[in-house]
Amino acid sequence: MREELIIKGTQAKEASNVIAQASATEKNKALSEMAQALVDNIKEIIEANSVDLENAKNQDLPKAFMDRLTLNEVRIREMAQGLTELIALPDPIRESSLGWVSEDGIEIRKVQVPLGVIGIIYEARPNVTSDAAGLCLKAGNAVILRGSKDAINSNKKIVEVLQNALEKTTLGKYVIQLVEDTSREAANEMMQMNKYIDVLIPRGGQGLINSVVENSRIPVIETGTGNCHAFVDETADIEMAVRIIENGKTQRPGVCNALETVLVHKNIAEKLLPALEDVLNKYPVELRVCEESKKYLKKYKEATEDDYYTEFLDLILAVKIVDSIDDAISHIYKYSSKHSEVIITKDYNNGRKFQKEVDAAAVYVNASTRFTDGGKFGFGAEIGISTQKLHARGPMGIKHLTSYKYEISGNGEIR
Numbered sequence: 001m002r003e004e005l006i007i008k009g010t011q012a013k014e015a016s017n018v019i020a021q022a023s024a025t026e027k028n029k030a031l032s033e034m035a036q037a038l039v040d041n042i043k044e045i046i047e048a049n050s051v052d053l054e055n056a057k058n059q060d061l062p063k064a065f066m067d068r069l070t071l072n073e074v075r076i077r078e079m080a081q082g083l084t085e086l087i088a089l090p091d092p093i094r095e096s097s098l099g100w101v102s103e104d105g106i107e108i109r110k111v112q113v114p115l116g117v118i119g120i121i122y123e124a125r126p127n128v129t130s131d132a133a134g135l136c137l138k139a140g141n142a143v144i145l146r147g148s149k150d151a152i153n154s155n156k157k158i159v160e161v162l163q164n165a166l167e168k169t170t171l172g173k174y175v176i177q178l179v180e181d182t183s184r185e186a187a188n189e190m191m192q193m194n195k196y197i198d199v200l201i202p203r204g205g206q207g208l209i210n211s212v213v214e215n216s217r218i219p220v221i222e223t224g225t226g227n228c229h230a231f232v233d234e235t236a237d238i239e240m241a242v243r244i245i246e247n248g249k250t251q252r253p254g255v256c257n258a259l260e261t262v263l264v265h266k267n268i269a270e271k272l273l274p275a276l277e278d279v280l281n282k283y284p285v286e287l288r289v290c291e292e293s294k295k296y297l298k299k300y301k302e303a304t305e306d307d308y309y310t311e312f313l314d315l316i317l318a319v320k321i322v323d324s325i326d327d328a329i330s331h332i333y334k335y336s337s338k339h340s341e342v343i344i345t346k347d348y349n350n351g352r353k354f355q356k357e358v359d360a361a362a363v364y365v366n367a368s369t370r371f372t373d374g375g376k377f378g379f380g381a382e383i384g385i386s387t388q389k390l391h392a393r394g395p396m397g398i399k400h401l402t403s404y405k406y407e408i409s410g411n412g413e414i415r
Contacts, residue, residue: 001189004181008144009196011174012117016142019175020114024091027138030169034137035083037165038130038158042076048157049126056124056150064254064313069124069151079127082381083134089380092399093140106410112402114140116198120383121146121187121212123204126154132203133162133176135383139401142175144197146190148204149182156180191216203384206311206337221391223384226256226339227311228369231328231354232272233345234265240366241344242276245317247368248342250283254313256385257340257372261308261318263328264293269321273297280317289319308335325350329357336360338387340369361387361394 019027038045049071056069098110118141122128129145136143147155155178163173179186191200194217202212206225213220230248232241248259264272273296277287281299288303300319307318308331322328325343332341342364343354351365362372372395374382379397386392392400 001192002181002186004179005186005189005193008177008179009117009193012142012144012177013196015172015174016114016117019137019142019171020093020116020140022140022171024093026170027091027140028087030137030166030171030175031083031087031134033165033168034130034134034162035080037161038076038080038083041157041161042073045076045154045157045161046071046073049151049154051153052124052126052151061150062314065124065150067252068254069126069154071126071154075127079130082131085375085380086134086138086398089138089398091138092402104413104415106408106413109407110404111407112399113405115401115403117142117144117196118401119144119146119190119193119197119200119218121190121200121202121204121208123148123208124150125203126151126158128203129155129158129178130162131381132383133159135381135398136401137171137175139398141401142177144177144179144190144193146179146187147182152180152182187211188215191218194218201384205313221384221386221396222388223386223396225311225337225387226258226369226385227260227309227335227337228257228340229261229263229328229332229336229342230259230369231263231322231325231332231341231343232265232268233325233343233347233350234267235346235350236265236268236272236344237346238268238271238275241272242279244342244344244366244368245276246279248370249280249285249317250315251368251370253315255370256311257369258313259317259369260310260312261320261335263331264319264321265325265328266292266321266323269293269296273319283315286316287319288316290321292321293319311337325353329354332358332360339385340364340372342367342369361385 092112095112096109118136120132159178166173197218200218201221202209287300288307289300338360340362341358341360345351355363374395374397377395382395385395
């Protein structure tokens with residue numbers, strides 16, 4: 001294993017023992033120092049980010065990718081604000097949700113504790129560097145971050161700034177570590193660091209997530225991939241449906257809770273699709289459609305089977321006409337990544353049926369999938385959106401970065 005990984009793994013393990021015992025006051029002071037440091041170093045962070053952006057421009061990468069990679073003063077201040085908002089959230093550590101006396105007379109308490117060292121492997125979103133660091137810290141964990149080569153200069157500068165801030169606190173700078181080796185080999189070795197890392201969280205596209213799940217010796221929490229659907233029921237309000245789809249597709253197309261496919265009931269297709277096309281042409285959104293949809297649209301590409309499986313992360317939208325709500329649910333069952341799904345309907349029973357039968361982390365009636373977000377759910381910031389069912393599901397806030405132990409007290413009882 002690479003020397004960098006061994007050194008940083010050892011330092012993180014030692015730091016996790018320190019932060020696990022830290023008080024809420026100590027952790028909040030660290031968050032405050034980190035937030036101020038980001039604001040104080042906006043110019044330096046933007047300069048580092050400009051190097052990454054220049055390198056990316058030479059690769060002719062998609063606009064959505066460039067948007068995720070870009071930092072500016074507004075975004076850096078938002079990163080700082082995200083850390084500040086964590087201060088106001090309750091400290092989950094040592095919280096006891098359950099306690100009882102057993103039939104043997106011993107007292108048992110279930111108590112929240114940190115996970116320990118969390119490893120995060122993520123793609124070209126440098127804001128994740130501070131978001132993840134702050135969330136892990138508030139939950140009493142050390143973190144080892146491994147971003148992509150596309151954002152390495154931004155990530156190095158952000159971690160340098162955060163570590164300098166931590167040196168002013170009782171926690172020390174090794175609570176946050178960055179793996180600077182961006183090679184695939186280093187990532188694969190990080191996935192084998194079960195001696196040092198307690199939980200691994202991948203954040204990125206399906207390729208990254210699959211690689212981590214298949215190769216990791218560390219327990220993995222899957223996050224991220226969002227092949228999200230909107231089903232427009234035959235009773236839907238056309239104006240509402242268009243507004244929700246427009247927001248879900250165009251407000252920020254490069255994120256995991258953006259819409260990728262619209263399913264339209266056959267009885268409303270003639271009214272909905274021309275209205276939807278008129279609005280989406282403003283951006284413009286490329287429509288990839290089924291055979292039946294073509295007669296209601298002016299400009300389109302024919303959808304392939306792969307299109308219905310694809311998380312486009314771009315101004316591309318797949319469209320399919322279905323015969324019923326059951327057909328819509330069947331389509332979602334086959335193609336969905338189990339992230340976020342929405343039905344637009346005036347029929348209460350259809351709304352309840354959709355929420356009951358669709359298997360996803362977040363299932364909406366008459367609201368945009370863009371609300372699947374830790375901040376919008378009231379969790380504060382989020383480490384990611386889990387699409388699995390074990391340990392955590394949906395937006396993962398601070399409490400999802402903890403485990404628990406049982407503390408048992410007796411008075412000489414034996415079995």
